[in-house]
Amino acid sequence: MTGNERHGTAHAAAEFLRTFADYAGWRGVGAAVLVGASAIVEGISVVMLIPILGVVVPGGADATWRGWLSAPLVRIGATTPLQQLGVLLAAFLGVALLRAGLLYARDIMLARLQAGFIETLRNRALGTLAEAPWSRIVALRHARITNLLGTEMQRVAGSAQFMIQATVSAVLLIVQAALAFSLAPGFALVAMLPLAIGAVAMVRGSGRSRDLGGDVVRHSQAMMGSASGLLGGLKAAAAQNGQGHFIREFAAIQTALRLRTLQFQRRQARTRGAFGLGSAIAGAAVVFGGVAYGIAPPVLIALILIFARMSGPAQQIQAALQNFYFGLPSFEGIQQLEHELRRDTAPVAAPVTPPPGAIELRAVRYLHPGGGGVKQATLRIAPGSFVGIAGPSGAGKTTLIDLLIGLLQPQAGEMRIGGAALDAAMLAGWREGIAYVPQDGFLFHDSVRRNLSWDGSAEPAAIERALALAGADAVVARLPQGLDTVIGERGAMLSGGERQRIALARALVRPLRLLVLDEATNAIDAAGEAALLARLAALSPRPTIVMVSHRAESMALCDRVIQVHSGVVDATG
Ligand SMILES: Nc1ncnc2c1ncn2[C@@H]1O[C@H](COP(=O)(O)OP(=O)(O)OP(=O)(O)O)[C@@H](O)[C@H]1O
Numbered sequence: 419m420t421g422n423e424r425h426g427t428a429h430a431a432a433e434f435l436r437t438f439a440d441y442a443g444w445r446g447v448g449a450a451v452l453v454g455a456s457a458i459v460e461g462i463s464v465v466m467l468i469p470i471l472g473v474v475v476p477g478g479a480d481a482t483w484r485g486w487l488s489a490p491l492v493r494i495g496a497t498t499p500l501q502q503l504g505v506l507l508a509a510f511l512g513v514a515l516l517r518a519g520l521l522y523a524r525d526i527m528l529a530r531l532q533a534g535f536i537e538t539l540r541n542r543a544l545g546t547l548a549e550a551p552w553s554r555i556v557a558l559r560h561a562r563i564t565n566l567l568g569t570e571m572q573r574v575a576g577s578a579q580f581m582i583q584a585t586v587s588a589v590l591l592i593v594q595a596a597l598a599f600s601l602a603p604g605f606a607l608v609a610m611l612p613l614a615i616g617a618v619a620m621v622r623g624s625g626r627s628r629d630l631g632g633d634v635v636r637h638s639q640a641m642m643g644s645a646s647g648l649l650g651g652l653k654a655a656a657a658q659n660g661q662g663h664f665i666r667e668f669a670a671i672q673t674a675l676r677l678r679t680l681q682f683q684r685r686q687a688r689t690r691g692a693f694g695l696g697s698a699i700a701g702a703a704v705v706f707g708g709v710a711y712g713i714a715p716p717v718l719i720a721l722i723l724i725f726a727r728m729s730g731p732a733q734q735i736q737a738a739l740q741n742f743y744f745g746l747p748s749f750e751g752i753q754q755l756e757h758e759l760r761r762d763t764a765p766v767a768a769p770v771t772p773p774p775g776a777i778e779l780r781a782v783r784y785l786h787p788g789g790g791g792v793k794q795a796t797l798r799i800a801p802g803s804f805v806g807i808a809g810p811s812g813a814g815k816t817t818l819i820d821l822l823i824g825l826l827q828p829q830a831g832e833m834r835i836g837g838a839a840l841d842a843a844m845l846a847g848w849r850e851g852i853a854y855v856p857q858d859g860f861l862f863h864d865s866v867r868r869n870l871s872w873d874g875s876a877e878p879a880a881i882e883r884a885l886a887l888a889g890a891d892a893v894v895a896r897l898p899q900g901l902d903t904v905i906g907e908r909g910a911m912l913s914g915g916e917r918q919r920i921a922l923a924r925a926l927v928r929p930l931r932l933l934v935l936d937e938a939t940n941a942i943d944a945a946g947e948a949a950l951l952a953r954l955a956a957l958s959p960r961p962t963i964v965m966v967s968h969r970a971e972s973m974a975l976c977d978r979v980i981q982v983h984s985g986v987v988d989a990t991g
Pocket residue numbers: 556786787788789790791809810811812813814815816817818
């Protein structure tokens with residue numbers, strides 16, 4: 419690992435710890451106190467073995483505890499060895515009880531912190547996504563987002579758990595090491611040498627674990643992409659017997675993923691083996707050195723116990739840190755996504771409703787990275803008017819609509835509503851009165867009712883009215899459970915035209931200032947579409963309706979038609 423890579427790994431780990439500490443705040447301090455207290459109480463319970471062993475081991479008492487513990491024991495009436503053993507064991511059990519209570523409180527607190535951390539991280543990522551500018555969202559691959567919010571977030575939860583585990587074990591280790599030093603300093607120093615070597619090896623290997631974790635993130639994202647590609651194009655793939663391509667791609671990614679995971683497991687197994695050997699050497703050194711130095715038997719037994727107890731946490735630290743570094747790229751992936759979405763964006767403002775009046779675009783320009791889009795648009799749409807937008811494919815109609823509904827912000831020129839310039843706060847307010855219905859309006863795998871009102875707040879009368887306006891009331895009447903029928907993934911149990919009617923009904927459930935139909939009725943038969951548009955046109959009061967369509971009959975129903983050609987908007991029509 420080069421110096422730069424080591425720095426990168428350390429930086430990523432520090433960022434993880436900082437994010438966790440930011441979330442945990444004072445609860446983190448509370449947890450740290452509990453971790454420290456339970457480690458100290460555990461240490462005390464080990465040290466208490468010395469006087470107990472002093473009573474049990476023949477001749478052991480004189481050298482170890484008589485001087486400072488016998489007087490208080492005699493004072494409370496424990497004069498015979500059996501009485502003293504009884505008192506000491508009772509105290510030992512008391513400490514064990516305290517330790518059990520502390521461990522319980524510690525583990526519950528740590529579990530709460532870990533679960534809350536992931537919940538916060540997930541909500542933050544989703545919030546960032548929801549608030550991100552549209553131009554950034556469209557550039558993202560959906561599989562990447564789904565993978566990051568699902569699989570990778572789970573791996574981050576694992577990392578948090580491993581980080582906590584490593585911290586708890588480190589505190590235990592430090593307390594035990596301090597005890598060993600206090601009992602036999604020089605001896606403990608030598609016996610801990612293998613630990614120090616292990617720690618150096620662990621730091622050196624952290625970058626490799628992170629690299630393997632990075633490969634796993636990339637492969638699982640590719641796997642998700644392949645699966646969603648297959649699902650998205652399943653019908654077309656099945657029709658031309660083309661599923662084989664997806665299956666081969668999926669299998670190849672799975673193989674790569676398995677190999678990387680195995681590579682990591684091999685690494686872990688290797689380190690575990692080396693560690694076991696190191697512990698055995700240290701143990702043998704403790705026994706041999708203890709006898710050679712002539713350490714009193716009770717102290718030696720306590721030292722052996724301490725070292726034996728240290729090997730558990732040391733091994734846990736090693737395994738937990740390896741896993742922590744292995745999961746670190748998932749955290750970095752989520753951070754990177756948030757960074758891409760949030761870069762240079764202003765904080766979300768509280769919505770301010772724009773004054774009533776016309777929508778105006780003054781010399782507006784928006785060009786996509788490839789150069790397509792809207793080169794120049796100056797137009798005025800009166801409130802309540804029914805406006806068509808026409809033009810050939812790729813002319814810039816959708817871009818113009820995305821500007822009207824505030825998904826894209828003009829790169830030049832300005833947009834006004836009711837005479838007021840659309841700033842961030844006004845934009846948020848403007849969007850509250852808009853409904854946008856695309857050609858393939860998204861329907862969930864849920865009931866019609868839930869599809870019409872995501873948060874369940876719509877009144878039954880508003881739902882009924884919207885269904886009737888969209889001509890979807892007959893569709894719902896035919897469904898086996900009416901409004902409560904689950905309509906399948908993306909409304910797969912409905913025809914294309916029926917899906918469009920339900921999507922339109924959803925838009926019409928709430929009061930609107932602007933209704934945008936982006937080829938939203940093109941799968942409906944011509945007569946049905948004409949009747950539907952006539953109902954919309956007859957609405958009173960009528961929201962402003964902006965419609966993109968390639969059908970001349972539909973355009974004929976509009977008050978006026980705006981033409982778009984090669985990014986230039988002609989609003990004279
Ligand atoms: N997110 C994007 N990134 C890069 N280029 C884009 C993006 N969206 C659209 N474009 C390009 O901008 C141009 C205008 O696209 P737009 O979708 O506005 O056309 P349109 O008139 O709605 O076409 P259609 O009738 O086919 O839907 C096209 O050349 C398109 O390739």
